Amino acid sequence: MQTAFLRLPLAKKLLHDNLTAITIVLSSVLVLFLLFSTYMTQKNLRAETLYKANVLAANLDDNLSIEYQKQARKLILNAGTASNVLSIYVFDNKGVPQISWNRMSHFVRPDPAAIITPVSHAQTSLQSSYLAATVPVMDGAEIIGMIQMHVSLESIYKDFWLHLVMGLLLLIVSTVASVYLLTERQIQRLAPIIELSRVAEQVANSEDYTLRVQHPESKQLGSLSQHFNKIMAHIEVWESDIQSEAHQRREAEQRLSILENHDSLTKLPNRHFFHRLLTNCVEDAVESNQLAALAFIDIDHFKALNDAYGYDAGDLIMTTMANRLCNVLRNTDTLCRVDGDEFAAILPNIGSVEMAQILSERLVQAVREPLIVRGKKLVITASVGVACCPLHGKEQRLFLHNTDLALKEAKFSGTNTWRIFTAPTGNLVPATPATRLAVQ
Incomplete structure (x- = not known):
């Protein structure tokens, strides 16, 4: 027999409940059977004992006189041959004992004090050990x-225990x-239903709403599974819509963030983003x-x-300059467009003022590369002002002010050059003569 199903938690619960219910039912049946069997056994014993007593009384009606007592004793001995007869007493019509017989001593002297109440019809009384x-x-x-016969209840007790033992064995096996x-x-x-519960648990743990329950053959349970699958399908669609909506919302937020923090023309971070990044x-720089x-x-x-x-040419110049400047800067640097014709480059961990000077020269040279605008070759120049933190x-606010001073000095020096603010005297480092090139 297959017992794999017993490992299921539900099977253990059902097994316990079924065991309890069937044990109660079969035990009740066994008790009723024992009561009925005992009742029928003692009823049959009453009828058998009354029959024997009536037969003996019918044979003794002519043998109660003194001269016939010898014959009466023979009849009593004959009636006492039955194994369950314990004793037989013969009384006169006043209830005084005349003959007394028992299985152990046979005929004994009657006790004159053992008087019974005369009866007019047959009757029985059940005691603990005899009837x-x-x-x-x-x-x-x-x-x-009167005739009084006592029979043993041993047969009743034997039948009771026999039926009890057999009933218990049968109860255990059948249970x-x-x-x-x-x-x-x-x-x-x-x-x-177990399969539905398993799938529902998997869905709850994995949040995978594509799982489905196979339809059983039962119409009622099949309908339940179909409804469950329909619910799962609706949830799957709903989750997909929610995820799609969330994705669209994130994209919209990203676009909004780009619009809020980036220049629409050059796609560079704008002034708002620049100030936040510069703060950090x-x-x-100060902390480290x-x-x-x-x-x-x-x-x-x-x-x-x-x-x-024209403005189209101006836009082309700004986008071209943005690309050139980004190519010069390091991966850790950030170029921002902070005004119509002004960029700002944040250079963290620059290492030294000399490195800032090298980058400044490269920025000026990158801008100075020739550019074709409306069929004409132009040389665009730029002025660069640089300050270092925490040195300057x-x-x-002071950092921004000193950088702006460096830019003004570069423009005052004739443009197409760079200046670095120097501290603490405020003197500016001039660019090399090679950087002071006129606009072609």
């Missing part, structure tokens, strides 16, 4: 004496078999005592170029 049957001895319509078969049948019937850069630089890059004469060639200021 007493008392019948009158009739001579026509006249009562001439075990019934509980096993009933539980197995219940598990088979509940298999679709200054804090990190590592040199960071800030460069303002201003396109020289941009307004004149914009007026001469530990506070953001």
Whole structure:
């Protein structure tokens, strides 16, 4: 027999419940059977004892006189041959004992004090160890004496214990078999619900709403599984819509963040993002005592170029300059567009002022590369002002101010050059002569 289903938690519960219920039912049946069997056994014993007593009384009606007592004793001995007869007493019509017989001593002297109440009809009384049957001895319509016979209840007790033992064995066997078969049948019937519960648990743990329950053959349970699968399908669609909506919302937020923090033309971070990033850069530089630089890059004469060639040309110049400047900077640097013709480069962990000077020269040279605008070759120049933190200021406002001073000095020096603010005297480091090139 297959016992794999017993490992299921539900099977153990059903097994316990079925065992309890079947044990109660079969035990009740056994008790009722024992009571009925005992009742029928003692009823049959009463009838048998009364029959024997009546037969003896009918044979003794002519043998109660003194001269006939010898014959009466023979009849009593004959009646006492039955194994369950314990004693026989013969009384006169007043209840005084005349003959007394028992299985152990046979005939004994009657006790004159053992007087019973005369009876007019047969009756029985049940004691703990014997059954007493008392019948009158009739001579026509006249009562001439009484017979009292005691029989043993041993047969009743034997039958009771025999039936009890056999009933208990049968109860145990039938209970075990019934509980096993009933539980197995219940598990088979509940298999679709168990499968549904298993799938529901998997869905709850994995949040995978694509899982489905196989349809069982049962119409009722099949309908339950179909409804469950429909619910799962609706949840799957709903989750997909939620995820799609969340994805669209994240994309919209990202686009909004880009619009809020980036320049629409060059796609570079704007002034708002620049100030936030610079705040973090200054804090990190002061805390770690590592040199960071800030460069303002201003396109020289941009307004004149914009007026001469148009706004489309101005946009082309700004996007081209943005790409050139980004190519010069390091991966850790950030280029921002902070004004119409002005860029700002945040240079964390610059290492030294000399490195800032090298990057400044490269920025100026990158801008100076020839550019074709409306079929004309132009040389665009830029002025660059640089300050270092914490060397030129530990506070953001002062840092910005000193960088702006460096830019103004670069523009005052004739443009197409760079300047680095020097501390603490405020002197500016001039660019090399090679950087002071005129606009071609």
